[in-house]
Amino acid sequence: MGNKAWFSVVVGFVWLILVNVNNVGAYPVEDLVVKLPGQPKVSFSQYAGYVDVDFNAGRSLFYYFVEADNEPHKKPLTLWLNGGPGCSSVGGGAFTELGPFYPTGDGRGLHRNSMSWNRASNLLFVESPAGVGWSYSNTTSDYNSGDAAAANDMREFMLKWLEKFPTYKSRDLFLTGESYAGHYIPQLAIALLDYNEHSTGFKFNLKGVAIGNPLLRLDRDIPASYEFFWSHGMISDELGLTIMNECDFDDYSLETPHNVTESCTNATTEANQIVGDYIDQYDVILDVCYPSIVEQELRLRKLATKISLGVDVCMSYERRFYFNLPEVQHALHANRTKLPYPWSMCSRGDQDSVVPLLGSRTLIRELAHELKFKITVPYGAWFHKGQVGGWATEYGNLLTFATVRGASHMVPFAQPSRALHLFSSFVHGRRLPNNTRPSIDD
Structure with a gap:
């Protein structure tokens, strides 16, 4: 009995090693x-x-x-x-x-x-x-x-x-x-x-x-941001109306907003100042993380986590700290040129004010019209775990516009479960469920 037990363990161990080697063998071991x-x-x-x-x-x-x-x-x-x-x-x-x-x-x-x-x-x-x-x-x-x-x-x-x-x-x-x-x-x-x-x-x-939350056309996405501020009570009626009436965003570009008047510039500047630095424009319902505090906590090996509505709003600082650890870069085979500066992050949900759904929804409808796609699924709620996951519509069995309820610019970060449901439906070619019964995968 003892010999048989030992033999089964050895065979199992060897088999696991062989499977691992075979998987890696087809791919670059150095990576x-x-x-x-x-x-x-x-x-x-x-x-x-x-x-x-x-x-x-x-x-x-x-x-x-x-x-x-x-x-x-x-x-x-x-x-x-x-x-x-x-x-x-x-x-x-x-x-x-x-x-x-x-x-x-x-x-x-x-x-x-x-x-x-x-x-x-x-x-x-x-x-x-x-x-x-x-x-x-x-x-x-x-x-x-x-x-x-x-x-x-x-x-x-x-x-x-x-x-x-x-x-x-x-x-x-x-x-x-x-x-x-x-x-x-x-x-x-x-x-x-x-x-x-x-x-x-x-x-x-x-x-x-x-x-x-795609940036598609600045002439639609920029005014949609200010409409978002106004519709969410972040700027006054007077300021919102001034921007809507005084600003011409046609052919707008960030580098040369050539057709924007001085009164428009003053109004948008005032709107940005009112919204201020104490609101995360990528997710307007979350609290903000204070850089000076979190960076000191990371240096002192303290937990920098600050939870707001279930997510860690200081994660970007924790990530930057982690990626600049030499042992992390070594494990990732990264930074082979030994850059003389630290790694940094940067050289559509319904709570995103940077590229809000307002502009995207209009552009998708116009694209469907241009392609002569008819509405195949009327605009309505889709469900996740018995709750509304967001709203969606489909054109021509090919083009879908979907929102994720409660999400922000970074949808999987703000609503991970709903985002996974949306993505899984996409890669499996399934329509989002439009009834309250949870799908078989939930």
Whole structure:
């Protein structure tokens, strides 16, 4: 009996080792993240490193890839890009919103995100374009290259990344992101589809695009911000009416608001001053985190966590502290150029005033009209765990506009459970439930 028991243990142990080696063998071992500092034990694999998108220019993009926590070989591949422009997808998407880990309150470890999107998909986060996070170029002009160049670099990145991870070449591919990714993601989708059209060999298996609180057109999104302030009682009737009547936002750009009058400028300046620094415009219902206090607490190894409505509003400072630890950068194979400055985060829910749903909803309706898509699902509530998860409408069985109730600019951060439901429905091609019965997966 003793010999049989010993034999079964040895066989089980050898089998586990063989499975692990086989999984890693197909992928670049040098990019394998064995374990991040302070990370809890997990069963899925993580990889991080660089992909050279232009060897001659010395331009490389940094990525973080996490496999699905269950049966990754059966799940799709989802790319996530943050916006800004100039904000890190690794810092934002991966370690603040939808990835498997959040930083701990002392900035020196990690804890699990139970609502990570890797429950539904394999996740790929890329710091793009060059100059964001740990991505870099040896050619100075690359740091002012524009959206078209960023899309071309991301297409090159995807081609080379799939050479590193060949089993994902045939996998369903979804492109997702938020904020300025309202520009990045559609332009990347066009670049990938253009590649498919001209390729006689490999073709990207692109299945869908999803962008949250997207910056689409400044002439709609900028006035929507001030309409949000007014509708939420953050500015007066008089000031709101002045902005609506005096401001012409057609062809508006942040660099040269050439057609905005002095009276409009004065009104918007006053509105911004009234809203002030004590409101987080990305989530107007949350308390704010005081930088001087939290930074001192992190240096003293104290917990900097400040919970407001169930979320840690100081997480961005904890994340920055964590990513600047040398042992963290070493574990991620990051910062190979030894940047002379610290890592920093930056060079649509219904509580977001920066890119509120008001402008996005109108633009989606106009897009559907332009494409001659009819309404296939009327605007109405969708449900999650027996409660209203948000509101949604569908056009032409192809285009869906959905809100997440109680969410902010970073939807998965503010409403993780509802966001996971929305994402899971998207990658599985399911409509959001419009009745009060919980879905089978809840």
